[in-house]
Amino acid sequence: MSKRIVKGKSLKEVEANTKYMGCTFYLGCVDGEDFTGTEFDNCSFRGWFNDWGRDEYGLWMAFTYKNVRQVMRWIRPGTFMMGSPETEEYRQEEEVQHQVTISKGFWLAETACTQELWEAVMESNPSKFKSDKNPVEMVSWNNCSVFMEKLNEEVSELELCLPTEAQWEYACRAGTTTAFSFGKSITTNQVNYRGESTVEVKSFECNNWGLYEMHGDVWEWCSDWYDDYDTSITTDPTGAISGSDRVMRGGGWRFNSSGLVRSACRDGDEPDYRYDYIGFRFCLRSQK
Template sequence: MKALCLWRSWMQWIVLCVSVIALTSQASPAGSSSPVSHKNSLGMTFVRIEAGSFLQGAPSSDPDFDVDEARREVTISQPFYLQTTEVTQGQWLSLMGVNPSAFSSCGPDCPVERVNYEMIQVFIDKLNQLDPKASYRLPTEAEWEYAARAGTSSPFNTGDCLSESQANTNGKAVRKGCELFERSQGPVAVGSYPPNGWGLHDMHGNVWELCEDWYGPYSSGSAVDPKGPQSAQYIVLRGGSWRFYPTFSRSANRLKAFRNIGGFRLVRVAAPPA
């Protein structure tokens, strides 16, 4: 019996070692020497999103389809690093010295909100000075939707419905066949809900997120790394929020906003050191 126990302990040790080796080998994507994630000095975590193609927009058969969501094939030609959460109030405060959020009582781990495009550009400039080996910017609409979908083609990366356990939204009105739930009372700490398949939190709900490009119609036909206007009458907001119904959180949904105010997450352009 003692010999059997000893043999089992050695086998368990071997299995453990093999598991560690396997996990280590997955630390970087295939064919890449760059890590899959990186945390900067402000505590902002970025995950590597591999290049690929997807169908941007929604099918016209979707009951929530809007004319500005007409589907097209889009290719993201280069991998990029996207922040796993929305920028928090604590991160904003540490760099900017003031907290503009309407829900400041929510705490430092809650998303910063009530910031506009110009304010975000000042934040980005300061962050680029703090971390000169990198370059930060807002994601384009195409990058944002590609990341939000995480390989899915359904209305949400969770499927056809979005529940109160999956995102911070207003469940008083939902898509046909989905279950109603109570309306949220405000933003919550980032990372409070499960991430999508690529490790990104709150791509649906919590607070609206600004993109780099302003609002404009999609070009017809397929596109590679498309970008919208650099300035226009409306800014594009993505992802929905705690106040809006789940349909506004669909991966394809585009909100053109005259007042360019919301929350945001960033892209880290330069590959972090291996």
């Protein structure tokens, strides 16, 4: 594909497969696909999308709120097999494997929400294992909704929400088909399970898409109501339209079995349930 060249302009949009030279951008939240095949030579960026870059894991951007910086990763659209094969060790019957397409890319926090970010927004810290860089825990699904609503109101460019269960598993797998994003098995050197408490975010190696602690440390709330899958071939599933429990993914520090921190493992609880192994990771609502 040929590449356009744009020189010396003030712009509010980025187009894929374009080389920009000496341009100034004022960017709100963007679709990461627009950055496919782009080059920037002596350009400056202002506005929402001014703290960003590309590395071995892909495109990232960050926002800062009251001196707390949070990095988000661009998760590209794609198709994957959600659930687990019948041969997978520790498999649960409800993990019926089926094809799911994520049709839109989305920005997902590279870590679970930390206590320092929660406290900056909520001016309190409910966590049992208090440490700024540890994930916030003892937060219910309802508590997380209040947090995101408050931050969205205070930072007009933000539209934070919880990922769907399908988005979460797609991002956790990061292109893999094994029980864990690290392979068929894991050790406590890779994942915080069989632990004594939560640990600082980014304590362990990230997956292939730059996301940390998708396995273990804390269960992470998802947006879906907890119910059996629609096992047909689906696109952008959002779960049941109602229910009594909300989905949790990822497992937690206290579980002795690696089966509870697999990519396909799922659980749920009431939206007002809180415990010291439950936290969350947010994403940005799709702009398209």
